Amino acid sequence: MSALAQARPLAGFRLHPRPRQTELLLLAIVAATLLVGGMSLGATQQLRAVTRSGGELAAIDFLPPDTQGLLVYLVALFAVHIAFVLAGRRTDQVLLPAVAMLGGLGLLLMQRLPQDLVTQSFAGTEYGLGQLQLGWLLIALTVIAVLAIGVRSDAWLRTYKYTWAAVGIALLLLVFVFGSDVNGARLSLSIGPLSGQPSELLKVILVVFLAGYLSENRALLAEENTRIGPLKLPPLPYLAPMVAMWAIALGIVVVQRDLGAALLFFAVFLALLYVATGRPSYVIGGLILFVAGAFVLYNLFGHVQARVDIWLDPWADPQDAGFQVVQALYAFGRGGILGVGLGAGLPTIGGRLPVPAVHTDYPLAAIGEELGLIGLLAVLGLYLVVVSRGLRIAAAAHDDFRSLLAAGLALVVGVQAFIIAGGNLKLIPLTGITLPFISYGGSSLLANALVVGLLLVLSDHGAEPPAAPRDRRRRFRRSRLGKARA
Amino acid sequence: MSGHPVTIQDRKPRRRRSRDIKANVFRTGIAVACAFTILAVGAGWWQVVEAQRLGVAPDNPAVIAIARRALRGPIEDRNGQWLARSDRDANGEATREYRDDAVSHVVGYSSRRYGTAGLERAYNAELLGLQGVDPLGDLTRKFNAGPDQRLGLRLALDLRLQRAAVRGLGKDKGAVVMLDPATGEILAMASTPVYDASAIADPDTATATFERLQADDDRPLLPRSTLGRYVPGSVFKIVTGIAGLNTGAIDPGTTFEEQPPAEKKGLVVEGFRVRDGHHEVTGDTALDMNAATEVSCNIWYALAGLETGGGRLVDEAAKLGFGASIPFDLPTAISRVTSGDGRAPGGFTDDAELASASFGQGETFVTPLQMALVASTVANDGVLMKPHLVTAFTGEGPGARTINPEAWRRVMSEGDARALQAAMQQAVEGKLGRQFTPGAAVDGVPTAGKSGTAELGGKGEPHSWFIGFAPVENPQVAIAVLVERGGRGGERAAPLAGTLMERYFELYGKP
Numbered sequence: 001m002s003a004l005a006q007a008r009p010l011a012g013f014r015l016h017p018r019p020r021q022t023e024l025l026l027l028a029i030v031a032a033t034l035l036v037g038g039m040s041l042g043a044t045q046q047l048r049a050v051t052r053s054g055g056e057l058a059a060i061d062f063l064p065p066d067t068q069g070l071l072v073y074l075v076a077l078f079a080v081h082i083a084f085v086l087a088g089r090r091t092d093q094v095l096l097p098a099v100a101m102l103g104g105l106g107l108l109l110m111q112r113l114p115q116d117l118v119t120q121s122f123a124g125t126e127y128g129l130g131q132l133q134l135g136w137l138l139i140a141l142t143v144i145a146v147l148a149i150g151v152r153s154d155a156w157l158r159t160y161k162y163t164w165a166a167v168g169i170a171l172l173l174l175v176f177v178f179g180s181d182v183n184g185a186r187l188s189l190s191i192g193p194l195s196g197q198p199s200e201l202l203k204v205i206l207v208v209f210l211a212g213y214l215s216e217n218r219a220l221l222a223e224e225n226t227r228i229g230p231l232k233l234p235p236l237p238y239l240a241p242m243v244a245m246w247a248i249a250l251g252i253v254v255v256q257r258d259l260g261a262a263l264l265f266f267a268v269f270l271a272l273l274y275v276a277t278g279r280p281s282y283v284i285g286g287l288i289l290f291v292a293g294a295f296v297l298y299n300l301f302g303h304v305q306a307r308v309d310i311w312l313d314p315w316a317d318p319q320d321a322g323f324q325v326v327q328a329l330y331a332f333g334r335g336g337i338l339g340v341g342l343g344a345g346l347p348t349i350g351g352r353l354p355v356p357a358v359h360t361d362y363p364l365a366a367i368g369e370e371l372g373l374i375g376l377l378a379v380l381g382l383y384l385v386v387v388s389r390g391l392r393i394a395a396a397a398h399d400d401f402r403s404l405l406a407a408g409l410a411l412v413v414g415v416q417a418f419i420i421a422g423g424n425l426k427l428i429p430l431t432g433i434t435l436p437f438i439s440y441g442g443s444s445l446l447a448n449a450l451v452v453g454l455l456l457v458l459s460d461h462g463a464e465p466p467a468a469p470r471d472r473r474r475r476f477r478r479s480r481l482g483k484a485r486a
Numbered sequence: 487m488s489g490h491p492v493t494i495q496d497r498k499p500r501r502r503r504s505r506d507i508k509a510n511v512f513r514t515g516i517a518v519a520c521a522f523t524i525l526a527v528g529a530g531w532w533q534v535v536e537a538q539r540l541g542v543a544p545d546n547p548a549v550i551a552i553a554r555r556a557l558r559g560p561i562e563d564r565n566g567q568w569l570a571r572s573d574r575d576a577n578g579e580a581t582r583e584y585r586d587d588a589v590s591h592v593v594g595y596s597s598r599r600y601g602t603a604g605l606e607r608a609y610n611a612e613l614l615g616l617q618g619v620d621p622l623g624d625l626t627r628k629f630n631a632g633p634d635q636r637l638g639l640r641l642a643l644d645l646r647l648q649r650a651a652v653r654g655l656g657k658d659k660g661a662v663v664m665l666d667p668a669t670g671e672i673l674a675m676a677s678t679p680v681y682d683a684s685a686i687a688d689p690d691t692a693t694a695t696f697e698r699l700q701a702d703d704d705r706p707l708l709p710r711s712t713l714g715r716y717v718p719g720s721v722f723k724i725v726t727g728i729a730g731l732n733t734g735a736i737d738p739g740t741t742f743e744e745q746p747p748a749e750k751k752g753l754v755v756e757g758f759r760v761r762d763g764h765h766e767v768t769g770d771t772a773l774d775m776n777a778a779t780e781v782s783c784n785i786w787y788a789l790a791g792l793e794t795g796g797g798r799l800v801d802e803a804a805k806l807g808f809g810a811s812i813p814f815d816l817p818t819a820i821s822r823v824t825s826g827d828g829r830a831p832g833g834f835t836d837d838a839e840l841a842s843a844s845f846g847q848g849e850t851f852v853t854p855l856q857m858a859l860v861a862s863t864v865a866n867d868g869v870l871m872k873p874h875l876v877t878a879f880t881g882e883g884p885g886a887r888t889i890n891p892e893a894w895r896r897v898m899s900e901g902d903a904r905a906l907q908a909a910m911q912q913a914v915e916g917k918l919g920r921q922f923t924p925g926a927a928v929d930g931v932p933t934a935g936k937s938g939t940a941e942l943g944g945k946g947e948p949h950s951w952f953i954g955f956a957p958v959e960n961p962q963v964a965i966a967v968l969v970e971r972g973g974r975g976g977e978r979a980a981p982l983a984g985t986l987m988e989r990y991f992e993l994y995g996k997p
Contacts, residue, residue: 271517275510318545327547332532333540334548347547354547373533377526384522391515395508403507407514414518418525425528 016088020081026097027081031074034104037342038064041112044343065343066111069134073107076138080145087149092393092459096144098385099437099452103137103445105379106438109366112343113359118440129359129440136442140449147453154457158401161212168205171198172248176255199252199261200434200447203416204454206265207272207408213241214276215400222277246286250293257303260419260433266290267415268408275407276400311429327354328365328424339372346370359440361432364424380421383436386452387414393459406458409451542611544602549616554579554598558613559638559881561593561605563645564673569593570606570683582606584683585645588652591709592643592675592816592875595683599692604709605639605875608815612637615883635883642671642877650989651676654982660969661710663858664986667955667964669891670862670871673990675855677710713819715851716968719940720975721951722846723787724860724906725823726794727775729802731902735794738905741772742789753785758838760788760845767918779909779936780919784845791844796832799823799840805897806870807859813894814855815875821856825849847941857953858966861935864910865955865964868903870894910934911958923952925981928988931996932958935965935983937975947971952979956987957997963990 039062046060064070077100084091107130115128127135157164175198179189189198214221220238252262270286273279297304306321314322314329331354334340346353346366355362368376390410397403413436423430434444532540542549557580561570568585570593575581582596594604602610610616615636642665651662655678664674679702685695699707708714730736744753749768752759764781771777778786791799803809803823812818823843826833834840834848842848855873863870871893878888911934913919914926927933935954942948950972955964965983972978 271514275507275514278506278510326545329532329536330540330543330546330548332529333537334546335533336537336541337534347551368529368533373529376529376533380522380525380529384519387518388515391511391518394511400507403511407511411514411518414522418518418521421525422528425525425532427524427528 015086017086018088018090020085020093023081023084023093023096026094027077027100030097030101030104031077033101034070034074034108035064037105037108038067038070038111041065041108041342042067044341045112048343064108064111066130066134069111069130070104070107073104073134073137076141080141083145083149089149089460091148091456092389094385095389095452095455095459098382098389099144099448102379102382102386102437103140105367106363106440107133107137108342109363109438110359110440113346113366114353117353117359133440133445136445139442140445143446143449144453144456147450148456151453151457154402154405157208157405157454158212158215161209164205164212165209168202168209169248171202171205172252172256174198179256196443197441198443199256199258200441200443201450202261203264203268203412204409204447204450207268207405207412210269210272211401211405211408214272215404218276218400221273222279246289246293250297258432259304259307259429260423260431263419263431264412264416264433267419268411271411271415272404272408275394276404307429307431311426314426324355324357324362325426325430328362329426331355331365331369332425335369335372335376337373339368339370339375342370344370357432360434361420361430361439362424363435363438363440364421367438368424379438380417383414383417386410389459390414390455393455397458402458406455409455409458413448413451542616544607544610549610549614550598550601552614552616553596553610556580556614557636558582558596558606559615559636561613561639561641562880563589563641563643563648564671564877565644566640567645569641569643569645582684582687584687586649587680587682588649588676589643589645590680590683591677591711592641592648593683595686597686597692597696598689600686600696603707605641605815608817609637609639609876609879612879612885613639635881637883637885638880639876640878640880641875642666642669642673643675643875644673644993646993647674647986647990648676650674651986652678652680654985655969658969658972658978659704659710660967660972661714661854662968662982662986663711663854663966664990665858665862665873665964667862667865667871667961670873670894671877671891672873672875673963674986675711675875677708677714679704679706681706709816710968711854712814712816713853714968715819715821715853716949716951716970717940717942718846718850718852718857719938719949719951720782720784720846721857721860721936721938721953721966722850722852723779723782723844724864724910724936724953725803725806725808726787726791726799726844727779727906727909728806728860728864728898728902729799730790730794731905732802732898733794733798735798736775736790738775738909740790741774742786743772745783745785745789746770746772748785753788753841755788755792755841756836756838758841760785760841764918775905776909776912776916780912780916780922782913782922782937787845788841791840792837794844796824796830796834796840798832799844800832802897805895806863807856808852812853812855812859812873814873818855819853821852823848823850846938854966854968857951857968858964861953861955861966862964863897864903864906865934865961866903867900868898869896907934907958910936910954913937914954922976923980924976926952926954926984928956928984928991931956931987931991933984933987934958934961935980937980939974939976947973950978951975952983954983954987956991960997962994962997963987 042064043060043062045065080096110133111130113129115130118129118132119126120132175189189196217238252258270283273282298308310322310325314325316322318326334345346369355365358366367379387410390406394403394406394410397406416433416436419431420433420435422428434441436448540546557572560568562568569589570582570584573581584593592604594602594606596602596606613636647664651674655662655676658678660678662674662676665672681699682695685691749762752761762784768781773783773786800823808821808823811820824832824834824839828835828839830836839848843850859870859873871891874889876889879886911932914923914933914935923935923937926935933954933956935952938951940949940951950969952975953966955961965987967979967983969978
């Protein structure tokens, strides 16, 4: 078989049904939970509508607000499960249910918010927030299924890492030149009727590149053969990409004003560097660079300063600059331990939502209010499940590239969830990035579907790691070893 | 691709490297778990620890929604006269009515459009009956929902005194604070100009009224007694006196030999000349504390302040409430002795600033409430009582209770307080003092006090100040009066204070 044939993603697809009981059981729990949630939401909304019009409620039918949409989502989940069973790969069985639960919660939230928050027309029909989110979820599930079933080899990722890096930088430049502004940040890129946030895709590309680069150079990076005063550093040329990363992160802040993405990229970069080299000094050095960069940015740029000042004291201007932060904290406070119930929260102010960006930046505030501290902790727990599965896959992987890729993908989800949740909870300044799998938005859902799909691919122990394509000598040696073991 | 790194990798045993990565992945996982634990703690902080405070915040939309429907508790004065009350309009929505413009800065307003102010804001939760939302009780309340009981407020305020104070200030901008020195109960707390709180509460007139008030250059919405900050002038000498006596820098008999000659040519402190204008009456006599207070001698107090030192002056003033917000039912501005930017002790720029501050003309800014507390502390033999407006939360709710008088701290010894009482009595009743404080003395009641004329530089009249108390033995009422641009202390503030204390004794009987 030639290297090219191995690199073809869909090579050698055959049916080998293999039951996935864990996944089935977990999906059943997820489906039941989401159904109960939907029923509770539907009942609350009926009750509210009736009391608002001053009437008495004769009987509540426990129907979710968009029964059809919820059922379509659940059916799609089980369809993906059946596809996995038929494909017969030994991929991870916990990731899909965990992600499905988060996605389902997001769907319920989007169905519960005012539907005209986001609308889009396709073929003459106008679709509201809940329907759009359902559409994106279905596409995301398809992406997960296609990747997890179809992709056998990771060569297409590891071989072309510099190509991926180039694609990533091209994306950045595209946004810079053609992008449009969202909340004062240059985030969004439009192609025809569709618009997306390339930074979401960029995070996946970044991890692929870093996994490729670090797996190739980790031995060198762990060495200390350059001395600058008391500092022992690896060969300087190998540090260049690291410094470039730092510069790119700063560039994103300065040019695109996208603090969240910059923070995410830099944090994931440092974490992967640590996983690859095991040298805490890199992390410490990176943090020092981060603090220095943050200090300079704070003093130079108004938008950074504004974010930090709001974070330090949102009550200084609770009606304007600090409005959303303060209102989100009120939402958390109203939720208490048990929450006010799905659909019963988010009291409007003059007909408007108290937290305008609740569907993108602040879904956690809605969850905290309606499902309470308990619901919020459950959501945080689900993210930890996703991260821990990803890290398990990383630890069990056969080679460095797969380890680093899996770890990076898992960390992208974990770090992103931390940054936005921390921002919502006023632990760190708020930066506008999405809550993975829950927030509204196609780019976010698709990028995170890529993450999950790739993690599933990497979790398949059946697939042997492919040889480095251009090093025939090594491939030969490994295939001989394989035979000997057999 | 270079083969170089591959060669280096191949030299090490493969298993060891993979174990390395595993360990690193594991440690990274621990770090992520720790980070998420911090998130969980953060969520617990807002949803459990802070939930109570957030849940009753006046601009919380849930509170606003409740305020629309719920009747607020009544507010009444010390004699049971209503000051604010609620009713329902034809649509069943709650309305709020206020009795008298004179109490507008104390009671405040509750408006659907403009939120709340004054006591309506400070006790919004209690008035609405929201005090029961604690997150732990919430666990059971979820299954046992019952409306919380709203509470009313009983104030120490006497509407009759309050009206007299506003009438006395008239068209002038100014403030009056009267309190019982023995209990800290605020009897009157006036600020002019006043505004019509009912018009702000009424949705039909709210916008026009509020916008007019906000645009008014006289700033009628500003509660001057608590949030207005003014140059104190000579009333601040009492603070200097307290600091000097407390630290032992002076005693009642202290005289300064450089004082009489300085009366003519001024006292030079670091190139700055402190002047005074009473040498025709005091001549070459070296004044002691009583005499210096009687004629309001700037030079004696400048010397006393210098003797005390900037650091100690600031520290002693802090005991009276300077330098921090006074704990009170309403928000208070911070009174200060100096801007604190300087390098000299206490934050003074130099001794010249300290000398000026000692008679209230430095970088010193005070609220009328703060100066009333100074008078009250001297009157109460050195013990500063916590000032309070609310004496009881009334009603059936679980939070109903009375607020008892509470000592804040002893500021100075009884002996020192009595010495200052004597000095302040001489300033009101002495042969020379009467010329500085005409009209302050209450007929048949021994009265003590100190006037102040706060020079503001440039043209225009100075602020007119008076602080005092009566009777000197077992004082029943302490007072601070400020009239913006009211002229000399003796012209405007002192007679008004005398009238208001007279009114007090009319109402409550002379001792």
